[in-house]
Structure formats: structure tokens, C-alpha cells
Amino acid sequence: MQTGDVSVTEDNKQKPDLLDAPLNVVNVGLEGFARELESNGVPTVHVDWSPPARGDAKLADLLSKLSE
């Protein structure tokens, strides 16, 4: 189960196949990819990403245990 949400995986199977629906992209990482997608008219949300838990490996490990 994902942090903050119940029943996300249950919803998955009702969504259309990847190839049948127009792409709506969440871009996590290189911003240039988001700009190129936007220039192609693809709805894109760019995530202003930074390492989870400020890069603290111990906390990140706890987070994954408390999220799964």
C-alpha cells in the first residue's frame, strides 16, 4: 500500500491499457524531458524532486517499511 492512499492497486486493473489512452505524464527527474513532452502537446506534470527524507538512508529505509 502506498503512503497516504488506500486501494490504489485495486483501481489499477480498471484503467485502460497503456497503448489505448493518450499519455498524461508525470516527469520525475530531468526537466528537459518535461519541456520536450510539453512542446509535443503532452499533458505533463514535472515533479520538483529531491531525494526522499533529505537523502537520509536510515529514515528512507524506515519510510519504505512503513509504506509497504
Place this chain on the structure above:
Amino acid sequence: MEKIELANQEALRRMLTADPVLIDVLPAGEVLTGLEERMILHAGPPIEWDRMCGPMRGAIAGIAVFEGWARDLEDGERLAAAGELMFHPNHDFGAVGPMTGMTTLRQPVMVVENRTTGNRSYCTINEGLGKVMRFGGNDEEVLDRLRWLRDVLGPAMGAALRQSDGIALKVLTARGLTMGDEMHQRNVACSGLLLRALAPELARVATDTAALAESLAFIAGNDQFYLNVAMAMGKAIMDPVRDIEGSTIVTAMSRNGTDFGIRVSGTGDRWFTAPVEMPEGLYFPGYGAEDANPDMGDSTIVETIGLGGFAMAAAPAVAGFVGAGNASEAALFTRDMGEITVGENPEWTIPSLDYQGVPAGIDVRLVVESGIAPTINTGIAHKEPGRGQVGAGVVKAPLACFDAALVGIAERLGVA
């Protein structure tokens, strides 16, 4: 972990179904179980005299005089230092208090009942702006105002509320949000709405028109009158959210001017603390950042329920306290708080965000993961005792509290 998700959904459900109603004003000694002579309830997590900041010490000395335990301020300090006064957090007595948060036997407290669950919470009456006890003020003017609250306004409000059905706060707060209040630094609209509801009831029970006029003028002249009501409301909403096994939802955030503390539903009454931070803000004429005391007060209970800094978009001017401070960017604060909350409150909406609900239910995991600290709107006290308010601003909750809470909940769940 499914247990956590279910627990948090339950926590959010309890928050959203709460029905807080202002029902009474009574002396603290009559309603706070366990409150005794020479016992002082203060804001924030537990703290002893030698670690208290200046304004907290000033307030302690002042309230000791007010209660008749000390002859004068000096005597009050002596009693405190000698261990002859007992200090406890408001939160342990079902109460909250702004800034220094002094709550003692003879002060009147407003009573807010959560009609969904039946629990009650308490907060003193807001004293107004400037040199006041919550900002560490303690001179005769301050003490006289407290006496007037004790002798005149408190009993009048109590009588007025007792013969009414009480004042439902959820709807009143919702209206205030659409009128530009965020309920921490901005309470103009809600104070006005409350006065509108309260005035006829006060008049109905009044025997002395001069005293009635004084009471009405006091409320009308205090833009922050509703803050303490909102705080008692916050406590009444969050108390039933405590002790849900597995929940990572924050049930209280609070500061004593030295430490910032949070409590988390799944870890009960345990405080997770870290040093408080300095607010970034604007100062009254004659004061600057060098005069400021670090962050203080139980008032962060309003952020805990999705108001204050979380509802910044409702009160765009407040964004002006921070950095470049364009009011048009206030929505960014609220949207950022959406990163660290599990839901929104559909009954408390913000018009400029297309009636999006305020972000509700701070999840410790989301704070730690995103590194986004809760934004808190706050007043700023002078760091020396007896001086009062010097400004207002915005401050971040220290992330270290949330890191510690994450470890705490992991231990509790046996995965640390």
C-alpha cells in the same frame, strides 16, 4: 503498511466528522480536572523553569501575582525558581493556550464541546494585541485586564452561552475562510461573526449596560478574539484522533518557546521534540529580529487541523511575511501543505483555490519523505520577560520532530 493506511483514514474520518460547539465559559478550576493551586499550565511540551525562555518566565511571574501566590513579579520568579510552582503542558489537561499559554485556576476558559464524540476542550479568552500575558507581558495593565476577563467578560460570556444552544464553530469557521481568515494570524472575519452571534445572547443576560458595552467593545476591538476559540476548537477536533494504533497522523503541534513538540496518534501522549526555530517576519515600530523570541504557543493546533499556514491561500496578505511575499503566491503555501497531508476538508474551502478544501491530517511519513515542514503563521514575542508582542511572521516546524516521530512509530509497530 495497510494497518497504517486504515488507521490514518480513521483519523481523517474523525477529524472531518467532528462537530465543535462553543458552549460555555467557566473558571478553569471548575472544569479542568486535576488543576490545583500553584499549578501553572503552559504552552508546548513539558519544560522546567530553568529552560524557559524570557516571555514564558515573564508570564509565569505575572500569573503567580494574578493568582495571589506571589506578592509581586520578583516573588513570582522566586517561587518558580524555588520549585514552589508546578508546571504542566496545557495539552495534558484538555486545554490549549496561545504563545506562553498560561492557564490557571481562576482564569476563565472557553469550553468547546465536540458534539460528535462528547469530548471538551478549553482555552483562555484572548487578551488583545500588544503588551499581553500571552506575549510575556506582566505589568499591572496586563494583570488588570486578566482580572476584568475573570470578573466581567468571562462570567457574561458563560451566562450568555449557557442559555443559548451554543455557537457551532465548524460553519462559522467555514464562513471566515471565505472571508479572508486563516484562523491563526487572521481572525477578523470570524471575530466579527462570533460577535454577531454572541451579542444578542450577551444582551439577553446583561444586568449592567455599562459592563455589557465594555464587553462588546472589547470583543469588537480585538481582531484576534477568535484565535483562542479556534484553538479550543482544534483541540476538541484532534483529541478524539489520539491513540489510533498505527496512525501516523499528527494530533498536536506545540511550542514552549524552547522546544517544539509534536504528538502522533499511533504513539499516544509521547512528545517528539526538537529546538524551536526563529520566525521570519515583520516587526512593529521600534523592534527588529534581534528582539525576537523563538517560536512559541499551543496555537499550532490550528495548523494541525488544516488552518493557519495550511490555509494561507485564504488570507493572501499573510504570505507577505515571508521572502518576496507576493500575496498572489499564497496559494503555493497551501498547495505545499497538500504534500504532507492525507486529505482535504471538504467543509472548509478556499474560494481562490476553486473551493479546494484545506489540507487536513498531517502524516509524519509524508513530512519526512518530502522534507516539507509544516508552515506555521505566528505572532512574535519579545525575548525578554514583560515586553509583549513585537511582530508577526511565519515559521517552519522543525523536521527533527517528525524524524523522531517516524522512528517512534516504527518502533511501536516493531519495524524499526
Place this chain on the structure above:
Amino acid sequence: MASVMINQVRRGFYLDSVALMRVARTIGLMPGVAESALMMGTAANRQIMQDAGVLDAEGASAEGNDLVVAVRADSQTAADEAIAEAIRQLDQPKTQTETASWRPRTLRQAVKSAPASNFALISVPGDYAIAEARKAVRHGLHAMIFSDNVPVDAERALKEEAREAGRLVMGPDCGTAIIGGVPLAFANVVPRGDIGIIGASGTGIQEVSCLIAQNGGGISHAIGVGGRDLSAEVGGITTLMAMDLLERGSGTRHIVLISKPPATDVARQVIERIAKSSKPYTVCFVGAENVAVPDNAAAAATLKAAAEQSLGDRAFPNFDTLPVSVPEGRRAVGLFSGGTLCAEAQIVFRDARLPLGSNAPIPGVAALGENSRGHAFIDLGDDEFTRGKPHPMIDPSVRDDLLCETLSDPSVGAILIDIVIGYGAHEDPAGHLAGVLASVGGERPIVVASVTGTDEDPQGRAAQVATLEAAGVVVAPSNADAAIYALACVEPVA
């Protein structure tokens, strides 16, 4: 020091206290100003100004709806200027500032703000990529992981979870995809058509899709699976899912599968799945020999052959530029930015039974040693070259040193180069190469290149070809043709 106090009262003027405090702070920082205040004239505020020593009789006369502008300064001029500045700030028309737009800082919030999201493109450092992709999958998104340096067991675990949830995970180390006509990461602008591509190699997908486009075909979808998907450790999870997706989809007539030779068990599973398909397949296991395929499939030795087969086994126009013979014994050196292009060129030389070494050898080719003096094809995208540096497709200058060295190496007769354009690639790799060639004087080896791309790409294939030709580069229509040309130069047919 002399002190001048000025109060100015504006009757019936209201402004928010925070806005007023900001103006007060601004003028408080002006030279010579000791104290400043802008406050509505309520009793409480007048008291504050009184205590701060900035209230005079004028200010004291203000009431709750009046604004007091108060200054104490060390000279009349300073005080006047501060008051004037305050008034100016109060009265100036407010310019609409560019409102900073909100950006989510976590994937969770991005999905919350855009509930229609169905695809995550992930290019964070490898240490974090799997965690982000897992979040994407759990929010119901398909994911493409551009990042590399991800442990293989984590890749497998993620792909298993995603398969369970019915989500596709492309990558890690997936550089190229085209989904529904949308180029993702490193990809080219190709027409939509009825040929589907599944590729474990980014440049392989690029070369095949561009050759199809250049020869009149189009692409339905190109699905990258990541370089390790067909390894024994991962078991081809994404490849098999991609095959199912293209099988179900209506827009795909023919499917091209591109990979380096898979692990034996995985290859068997893939071949079995092909046998059950209703669609014809072209299987290009680059470098593999003797690939046995079912009746509805054909094996292609090179990327070019794969493209030809997908268009109905139609041979592309011959590359008819006559090779230039170089003196006997001279070597061919290939400097590749695309790993699969390097592998494809190796096939040409290997199958001609020439002695060849590579730092990324295909079966039948020797590993390149320190003192290898034979033909040498180097994959500059390999880890040994890219550690801490950009990929040569992004920054072609990482190839410069080796290129200059090779250009002046008297033992080299021909240099083989790939130019890869499209989204994500350098804005003008041909121009960069031309610049390097111009800087090297005297006699130099023959340089033969191909340009993987289309005219619709941001760089424009025709423009890149023209630049190369102007610099004296022989430009072949495909990477395979370039390799064949280089072969003919160093090993003329008797």
C-alpha cells in the same frame, strides 16, 4: 545627533497591515532613517508608535480609519525622502507580478494534482529510481525508467509487482520509447504507422524506427524494456508484457523485437510467445547466430534487415557511393555513441571474417586488449567512458580525444562514426564532428558515418547529412551501410 520626526496622516485610507509593515521595512532601510512606521491609527497602534518614539501630535490625531506614516531620521532630508518614498509606494500602480507556478515535489502530489496521469518518466539517480517507479506503479501509473545503475534484483522485484498490478515498467536504463506517437526521452519524430517495436536497446529502437520512417513506413508504438529485461535474472517480464500489449492493440500489424542475444531460457519463452501470436514478427537478436524462429517470424541479422523485413521484406535502396580503397593493412576504427549500432557494425565485420576487437564484443568478436592492432569498434556509451561524464549522444565532445588520436593514427584507414539525433540528443552533433575534423590538418583516414534520425527531428536529418558531407564525411543511409562501406574500404573485394 539631531533627530527629525515626521508624521503624515492620510484620512480614510486603509491598507492591510502586512502590506503596511512591508512598506515600513523598506523605508526603514533608507539612509538616515532611524525608525519608521506605517499603521492604521487605532488606539493600540498609536500606543505602539508612541512607545517606539515615532508618534507626534499629527499622528496622535489619527483615528482607526486613518493611516499614519511616521518616520524618525537624522536629517530633514532623510525624513522627507522616506515619507515621499512611502507615499510613492502606497500610490504607485501595482504591477502584476509573474505569479510563481506551483510544482509538486513528490510523485504522490503530482498524481493528486493531475488525476488523469497514467505514465511516469523517471530519470532520477539510480539509487532512487526504483522507489519512485514503485510509487508510480502503486498510484496506477505505467513507468519508464531512464535511470541506470539499478540493482538487478530490485528491477525484477519491481517488474513482478508491476505485472501483478497490470502496469508496464520500461527500463531501468530505458533510453527510448514512442507511445502513441509521443517520443519519450531519446527518441525520434517518426510517422505513426502499423509497425510495433519492442527493444531492449535505445539506439536499436531509434535506428529501426528511423529506417522505417525513411522508407515510407510508420510506428504504432515503440516500447523500450531496458537493457537487462531479457537476462536470466529479470526473465523478460516487460518484453512479454509488451508483446501482449501490442497483440491486443489494434494499430499494430507487424512487430519487431530488438535485443542483444537473450539468456537461453528467456529466449525460449519469447519465441514460444511469438509462436502463439497472430501477428508476424521480426526478431533481431543483435549479434546472435542461428536464431530459430517460428513460422510467423523471421530473424534479422542487422537493424537494417529488421527494418526491411518489417516493411514486407523490401530491400532499401542500395548505397551506391563507391568505396575508396585505402592502403593494404590499414585498420578500420569505429567510434560509436550507440551500443547497438556498435554491435550491428561488428556483425558486418564478423560475418566477413575480419579480425575485430571491441570493448563491447558480440559473440564471435574478441575483447579489445591493450595492444589490439586489428579493426576496433568502440562503444563510447559504455560505463568505462561515461562514468561521471555525459553520454556521447548528449555531449559528443567526449568522443573528441579518441577521435583526434585516431585521425592522426597512420595505421587507421577508415573511421566509422554514428550520429544519433532526435529528442534528448545534442543539438548539432554533425556540426561538432565537422569542427573536430576541420581542426585536424593533413591527410586523414576516410570518415564514414550514418545519421540516425528523421527530417522532423529538432536537428533535422537532411541538415545534419549536409553538414557532414561538407566536412568530407561519407554519409551512408544506415549504420549497417556505413559499416559495409568501411569494410569495402579496408578490405576491397579482390
